[in-house]
Amino acid sequence: MLSEALLVSAPGKVILHGEHAVVHGKVALAAALNLRTFLLLRPQSNGKVSVNLPNIGIKQVWDVGMLQRLDTSFLGLSPTCLFARVTEQGDVSVPTLEQLEKLKKMGDLPRDRAGNEGMALLAFLYLYLAICRKQRTLPSLDMVVWSELPPGAGLGSSAAYSVCLAAALLTACEEVSNPLKDGVSVSRWPEEDLKSINKWAFEGERVIHGNPSGVDNAVSTWGGALRFQQGTMSSLKR
Template sequence: MERKASSPMAPTFLVSAPGKVIVFGEHAAVHGQPAIAAAISLRSYLLVNTLSKSRRTVRLSFRDIGLDHTWDIDTLPWAAFNQPGRRRIYSSPATSLDPVLLAAVKPHVEAAVSPRLSDRERRMHTGSATAFLYLFLSLGSRQSHPAIYTLRSTIPVGAGLGSSASVCVCLSTALLLQTRALSGPHADHQQQQPPEEAKMQIERVNAWAFVGELCIHGRRPSGVDNTVSAYGNATVFRRAHDGGGGGPPTITPLSASFPKLPLLLVDTQQPRSTAEQVERVRMLAEEQPTITESILTTIGQLTTSALEVMSSSSFDSEDDMAIEGLGTLFRVNHGLLVSLGVSHPRLERVRELVDSAGIGWAKLTGAGGGGCAITLFRPTTKDEEMSVLENTLHTEGFRVYKTILGANGVGVLWPAVFHHDSVGGKPGEEINQEKFEKAVGPEGVEQLVGVGVQEKRQGWKFWACTAV
């Protein structure tokens, strides 16, 4: 199959993909135990404005991180990407980066993108730009329509919530849509789109998003973040344990029956290093092998129990006893992680405040040592009680986000028009780049185009994929 030519002048459209949290199984997953990662309703949003062919430029604008760069389409290294044996078709994504193609992209990024920024900020910009150009050149052609790709996000960056994977899922979906390599999602996807077709399309999105993640991280990521972002709901992953951290994980998306639960995500604002926390557990395993192995095995058993509870058709998120049982698993999982030495005083303060309020259960999520905590609330929790807790957390310097666990995966709003009365426009009016860029912060983006907490928002469509 040959790469398809770009489509005729397409309407402005939006793509959105969620972030993720680890719900159960942190650190034990590194040592061969299962873990559960779930999509959250904090999301990235990519607005695509197609330009006339006479413009001959492609622009990448990631407003929230200050990245804005334009390339001349005709000067991009198309020859390298069209070499025999290197030209890939949309249905044949890579599982690793081609060093020749990566070398061809680098001159268009390293010397050109945000040259006056600090090293840390530049790495973020050049990683995003490299991922975009590698995907654009792989999936497009010299005849591709000029376009502006504008990204906004409600996901905190660098907090272990899969923000880069969410961006890559948005980019791969948008570019695949532009090359007509995707035919969905349908208006009523559960009835009109055959499950196998939906599965094939979301797998294609996910595979190319993984290529983008390879570009950003400069090493081989696990693939968990992009899989959760593409599929939504939740994913079970388990790494083959070889005694030193393992090979590639087995990643299994779960069905849409995974419960959607309201959560409070708390960012401690405490920087952390995943590598340092993993090394901490590894050293403990060397010093106390029997005890550490017992803790990690128990975390694995707890994760399996949680999966059985949350995936059960009889699980009722409004039932006090069901949530009480899940909350107990939150509490125990956090305690086991504390015993591994991967908590932090700021995380313990979150847990203390939630326990004192008596309205739910908190646990760290991710590597620990800082980062984020998630809080599960009792169904009987009143809005006033939740507001008191949120205000206390704000007062003590935490960032607080209301979110939903088990959120939808990648979605599309085509064309990008308002289907409701909004602070930004009226029904039928186009969501243009100016309105999109001027939305103030995560709250403004959510009000304007969000499908985070408002997952029933009219016009947005999502691929429906059953468990695989």
């Protein structure tokens, strides 16, 4: 388990071409923005897990012991590189509305949190339980997420949020390497770890949006400019 604080960030995106056609298997061209979402994860020993989203005025705290006792067998999905299956066959088992409603009740999410606010909390809880349940004990941690990206503006704010969540939780649970472990102040995950981060970020996007194309989280994970078609991504060098 991570013993030190970790600060991660991910960029927003703009789709230059094919924003709606991409869901029908057409080419989309997208590029990262110089506006970012930031996440600070601090390990705790107080038996609590908390998420603070100051941009939208949300703070939620859970008791780790309570979450540990939940029956989360319905979260048994392991993300795989299935973007092509999503776009071509549509047979990937996306979390159902019933499952998400069950998770809302089990996680005691506030009833007055609707829309983007409620989905942000739900995505966090889903990824926290799904990623960290391999641990003998769920980790106690404090997480603060803030952003330069306005929500609902088509700039990939939810994707950047999901990428930050996935990267931080995977690093905390040692599912991917910690690029800062050698004392460097700024670093980047290796390619294989970025693939894992992207897959889990896509799961977070599915919780928030239902059936996303995968473009937003891919750009937010790798940055730069990407060509995306039927789940296949390639970086644009020019």
